[in-house]
Amino acid sequence: MGEEIIVSVSPLETRVAVVEQGLLQEIFIERVHARVTVGNIYKGKVARILPGIQSAFVEIGQAKAAFMHITDLVDPQFKFDAVNETSERTYPAIQDVLHDGQSLLVQVTKEPISTKGPRATSSVSIASRFLVYTPNSNHIGISQRIEDENERERLSALLTRVCPVESRDGFIVRTACERASEEEVLRDAELLREKWKRIQADSLEAKPASLVYEDLPMHLRAMRDIINRDTQRILVDNKPVYGAMERFLTDFIPEKADNLELISMEVPLFDAHNLEDQIEKALDRNVLLRSGGYLVVDQTEAMTTVDVNTGGFVGKKDVDETIFRMNLEAAAAIPRQLRLRNIGGIVIIDFIDMINEEHKRQVLRMLEKGQQSDRVKWNIAEISELGLVEMTRKRTQESLLRRICAPCSACNGRGFIKSSETVCLEIYREIQRKFRTLYEKGCQVRASQSVIDRLLDEDAENVSELSKVLKADIRLQVEASYTQEQFDVVLPVSS
Numbered sequence: 001m002g003e004e005i006i007v008s009v010s011p012l013e014t015r016v017a018v019v020e021q022g023l024l025q026e027i028f029i030e031r032v033h034a035r036v037t038v039g040n041i042y043k044g045k046v047a048r049i050l051p052g053i054q055s056a057f058v059e060i061g062q063a064k065a066a067f068m069h070i071t072d073l074v075d076p077q078f079k080f081d082a083v084n085e086t087s088e089r090t091y092p093a094i095q096d097v098l099h100d101g102q103s104l105l106v107q108v109t110k111e112p113i114s115t116k117g118p119r120a121t122s123s124v125s126i127a128s129r130f131l132v133y134t135p136n137s138n139h140i141g142i143s144q145r146i147e148d149e150n151e152r153e154r155l156s157a158l159l160t161r162v163c164p165v166e167s168r169d170g171f172i173v174r175t176a177c178e179r180a181s182e183e184e185v186l187r188d189a190e191l192l193r194e195k196w197k198r199i200q201a202d203s204l205e206a207k208p209a210s211l212v213y214e215d216l217p218m219h220l221r222a223m224r225d226i227i228n229r230d231t232q233r234i235l236v237d238n239k240p241v242y243g244a245m246e247r248f249l250t251d252f253i254p255e256k257a258d259n260l261e262l263i264s265m266e267v268p269l270f271d272a273h274n275l276e277d278q279i280e281k282a283l284d285r286n287v288l289l290r291s292g293g294y295l296v297v298d299q300t301e302a303m304t305t306v307d308v309n310t311g312g313f314v315g316k317k318d319v320d321e322t323i324f325r326m327n328l329e330a331a332a333a334i335p336r337q338l339r340l341r342n343i344g345g346i347v348i349i350d351f352i353d354m355i356n357e358e359h360k361r362q363v364l365r366m367l368e369k370g371q372q373s374d375r376v377k378w379n380i381a382e383i384s385e386l387g388l389v390e391m392t393r394k395r396t397q398e399s400l401l402r403r404i405c406a407p408c409s410a411c412n413g414r415g416f417i418k419s420s421e422t423v424c425l426e427i428y429r430e431i432q433r434k435f436r437t438l439y440e441k442g443c444q445v446r447a448s449q450s451v452i453d454r455l456l457d458e459d460a461e462n463v464s465e466l467s468k469v470l471k472a473d474i475r476l477q478v479e480a481s482y483t484q485e486q487f488d489v490v491l492p493v494s495s
Helices: 149-162 182-205 218-225 239-252 254-259 275-281 319-340 357-371 400-404 420-433 449-456 460-470
Strands: 003-009 013-020 023-031 041-050 055-059 066-069 103-110 119-121 131-134 140-142 170-173 210-213 231-236 260-262 286-288 294-299 303-309 345-350 378-383 388-393 443-447 474-478 487-490
Touching (some): 003 239, 023 218, 066 103, 218 239, 357 378, 420 487
Parallel strands (some): 140 170, 443 474
Antiparallel strands (some): 055 066, 131 170, 294 303, 345 388
């Protein structure tokens, strides 16, 4: 299946889209005022230690301090109990490892999300095209997506030469390394080691709470991390960025250099490929399926829920077969929606209840198959007794919805506002609270158009009764700037 990478660059924003057969699969957005910090290395300064949760906040020069748990402190300088095959690692108390004002090298692993600051670790890793270098760990690993056993053995033997037992560093082989030559792997390893030496030297001169190493800009990260054997075209609409990408591909991925194309700006690049409309649909709560069914995706602070509904799908055979077909189609669509919306954390999927155990297994296998193309780590549990599927997807950045949208100012993100009837009842209660102040003086009610309309129409009799009780006028005034929930009950302005 062919894949296209589309890079659109403007003075304020860079967007990278991954497209397969015209369908948007993933979208990455980086804005000038909010650059991606995952992968950046800082010389941090411990600002506050929290013994109660074995954590610390580390200043890194950003708006919010980075959060670090004791498990994020894995640098060899820290003393940990030995680990063997029958026991788990035992961590010391964080107050015995860190102290206020201490400097240490940390790397951001998770962007600030909602009210939380970034997550950081002292286990620094540096990525290249084929390898991930872990200078503070002698771990050697191979991507699970490389399934060919002969290739895994070849790469394992190659890593043994690159990283002998006596060395104190380690490497992880990335999926792109499959079928890479020994020369390419050795060159990557040497470049990464040299880069780490420069980072160490720079960190000695850097001030506390400052940036030491910044990862590649988004357009080059896309070349390093997204390109694969299926990538057929790489389109970009900015000439300087095109030049940088061309040099990067020529140096590191020469076999893909001919796939790079500079597109004129006669028509906006995303418009030309119908991507703007697809991004808009990715913000919708409902996802329509071809059969007539639909998904309902709700994102909350704790988790994301996906509800499967039959909608207009009635099937052609019995009820069990109809439900099975609906769930199967949903299981094929959900992985793409999670990638497209960049949804991470806990995800609960509520499939339509199935009785047949084989149907359950097939739906679960379809879900797992769709997740195999995901670049992000995930884990799927079996269907529970309640018919729910629990899964996790690694979250390093905010979802698409939270990245490009803000909470509604009228409902503060609830998704609902109080009805005009409810607001009118609140106004009556407010008048009762201020009865002594308003008695024989009257009041002025300021509210939105919809609330005032109700007070003048359906609730006119109630307003009249209140006026009699107060022995004074109740004046109504429309405030165009008020939301439906806003109102004021004040003494009338004397003329």
